[in-house]
Amino acid sequence: MGKRSSRSRRREPIRRPIPPARLSASADRVTDLTGQHLVDGWPVSEQVRVRLAGSADMAAVRRLTALAGVHLEDQVVDGVDAGDGGAALRAGLDGGPDTFMRHMAERFAGPQGMDPRRLLPPVTLVLVAEHDQHGVIGAVLAYPPNGVIQQLVEHQRRAGASGQQLFQLVMAGVMWMVRIKAIAVDESMRGRGIGSALLYRCQQVYAHCGYRVVYGQMADTSALERFYRSHGFDVLPRDSGFDPWVVLGVHAEIRPDPGERTFVRHQKAGANRRPGRVPAPRRSNTQFDPGTLALHDDHLPALLTQGSGEFLAIQFLPMLWIKMAEGQRANACIDACAQLRHAYQQFGIHAEIMPVGVVIHHPDGSRTQYATDEPRWHGETTLVGHTILLLPEHDKLVDPTIEQVPEIRALRQGPVIGRLAEQNRHALHDGRTSFAVQRADLLIEYQPVQPEHRDRLLRGPLLARNDAQYRRAAVNLAAMALRAFRDAGAADRIRQSTAFPRLTALLDAIGDAPIDVDEATSDVLIHLPGGPVRLDQVPTPAAEAGPPAKSTQSPTGRTTSQQ
Structure with a gap:
């Protein structure tokens, strides 16, 4: 190549x-x-x-x-x-x-x-x-290097990359x-x-x-x-190449003709960089300020008035979660992912929690690691690491709390929601390769976590102990999203998509029924002809989203995660 x-x-x-x-x-x-x-x-x-x-x-x-x-x-x-x-x-x-x-x-x-x-x-x-x-x-x-760019574009197209991803690849190259x-x-x-x-x-x-x-x-x-x-x-050894991942966001090896050598210069790279390799990331000071959760005011209204059915089904929930938790500390990835996993389930969308390392690539070629690729529990309530969600049936990656990284927060673009093709999803899940998302002139690298670290995190006592509370909060969150879809006139756009049958069935079953918050329990209730019910109790022709939750929790219950 x-x-x-x-x-x-x-x-x-x-x-x-x-x-x-x-x-x-x-x-x-x-x-x-x-x-x-x-x-x-x-x-x-x-x-x-x-x-x-x-x-x-x-x-x-x-x-x-x-x-x-x-x-x-x-x-x-x-x-x-x-x-x-x-x-x-x-x-x-x-x-x-x-x-x-x-x-x-x-x-x-x-x-x-x-x-x-x-x-x-x-x-x-x-x-x-x-x-x-x-x-x-x-x-x-x-x-x-037009030849390199075209080869990578064709490879990524065969791997299922979206048109936007191919466009970003060409632009970066x-x-x-x-x-x-x-x-x-x-x-x-x-x-x-x-x-x-x-x-x-x-x-x-x-x-x-x-x-x-x-x-x-x-x-x-x-x-x-x-x-x-x-x-x-x-100047690299004979017949050796270099990986342009730091620039293009995809892994490859650019090699010289047989018998020749490659010379390469990363502009403004650190002096301690090894020849032909991307410099090792510096680790962020553990005291870096994750800031507070804040949804930029124009995001939700714009999505409700302009978003397609797919955008609404996938993107609205993480944005609404941030809005509900606004003002709280942003290092809450495990709470966000645990609640959103159940909220997506209410819409009939399967979601998986995935621990990842996070490295930010800067325009000068330097890198900063904000989350380790060897996550662990500190005690029973603090995660040292970072988590995201994978939506395998829709080839999506969702990172609701990426703005706890200061450089990303300064861009004011909200959560990361990117396309992750099946091949790349399996590679990330199995700990074999990274995945990158471009944000302005920064590159967010999601590093794979080895299965033993992933399993240790997902078996942590916090998730099991709080699962019912997470689910209760998620049911409330999903109900508020449905009310927003209906009141903003966005429900018809969702019905036009055939990818979300349970979500469509819920909208049809609820119709114009009043939806409000019960002050005694903090539950979001839907007032159907037979009486008020929670969203997970609404009868629909579609498959049920799971058993009703048994405990009470506000829509934004949270614990602390540490990167």
């Missing part, structure tokens, strides 16, 4: 790098890094400057890339000829990563949003080194990862730091626009290894 079709090895002409002090200057402190500087060029010496290539340069670029054993694709030439080559990068140099992202968002919009012919030209960079007397004497060519395809200098001009200047400016442009990974492949020579290491790259 990610191999170049040509078997030719690149011959790197550089012999003497430019001074390390110059190479180490960060993009955000450089005053000559603008779109106009990219076009006009940066001086390397009195006679040589590095600049963006134009149409008139492409014949020379084709000749130079051939020296590196690389064929210059017509798509690259067409983009330069049309004035589209590097357009998003130029915008990013002037306005920063946000401007770059807005420019690319326009490309992703519309029916051709995933067409590489539309996406690649504005993020393709062709730089040339121009000599006052000899013309173009060097070039570097870089762009996102195009906007966060770039491959240096070729770098070459005329033989008569080698040894003057020209190749180093080309590589330096190439890295600088992509880093300024927010790219996280820069990589390429090279012939297995000690000279090339020294060259790329001097520019901050890790």
Whole structure:
């Protein structure tokens, strides 16, 4: 995966790098890094400057890339000829990563949003080194790895990924990862730091626009290894690859052609990172503030007025639970999952509690672990770890309390509800692989927990002792959700879906019956012609959701979990 079709090895002409002090200057402190500087060029010496290539340069670029054993694709030439080559990068140099992202968002919009012919030209960079007397004497060519992205898209499509997941995969690949395809200098001009200047400016442009990974492949020579290491790259062992999971959110291995070596640089990665590997996550201070539960005010009304039947059935319950528990401490994952499991059961939706580790991947390549992948009980009432819900019949993952993580809470996007295909669900359940969800520029990694840890957690005394209370609270929660569906006119949208027969049967059985809270018991009661009943006592043609609960508990009974 990610191999170049040509078997030719690149011959790197550089012999003497430019001074390390110059190479180490960060993009955000450089005053000559603008779109106009990219076009006009940066001086390397009195006679040589590095600049963006134009149409008139492409014949020379084709000749130079051939020296590196690389064929210059017509798509690259067409983009330069049309004035589209590097357009998003130029915008990013002037306005920063946000401007770059807005420019690319326009490309992703519309029916051709995933067409590489539309996406690649504005993020393709062709730089040339121009000599006052000899013309173009060097070039570097870089762009996102379209072949790798397309292979992963096809693999994920076969695995059952949704259209939105495929879209996010393409977007991450195009906007966060770039491959240096070729770098070459005329033989008569080698040894003057020209190749180093080309590589330096190439890295600088992509880093300024927010790219996280820069990589390429090279012939297995000690000279090339020294060259790329001097520019901050890790050079991997022969025939070895790296996993782009930290950028793309899916596991793979990008390998070089046989006999060649991969060089890779994670932008702004920590100095203690091992070559070719994602840096180990730092652990969050155990005293981090999980904050309080808060539903952002526009979420529930928007879902009720605009959500489809599936969205209402799956997403409304966790949002309503947060609303009911608003103001309480957010480290309540076990309570949320235990109650929501029973609430989903009232709707005829099977749900399973799943302990997971939680790691947050940051834009600079660093990671923070907020929940261990070896959860345990501290005493009988405190969980050290994190839990989510799996809805296997609907291929969904639900994390109602993810906003206890400070970085995620700051985004104000509510609980995580993502698609989890059957293959990935089994792998996560069996402790074999992680699952990732994108949130703005953060990546949430749900790490698998080994079966022995999972079983130990699920057999904990808290769950067994409080199960009746959890169920009672869940029945009340589900009843309030039904009242909201009916009163907001959303019931018809649910009836249009055939995936939730029990939920539809409940709506039909309740009809216009009054629903209120009994002050004496805190139960939510439905006043049917035969008298007031709880939701789990409503007769329906569908299969029953389980035996009635036997104890009383408010809708938001909770215990403490510790991450």
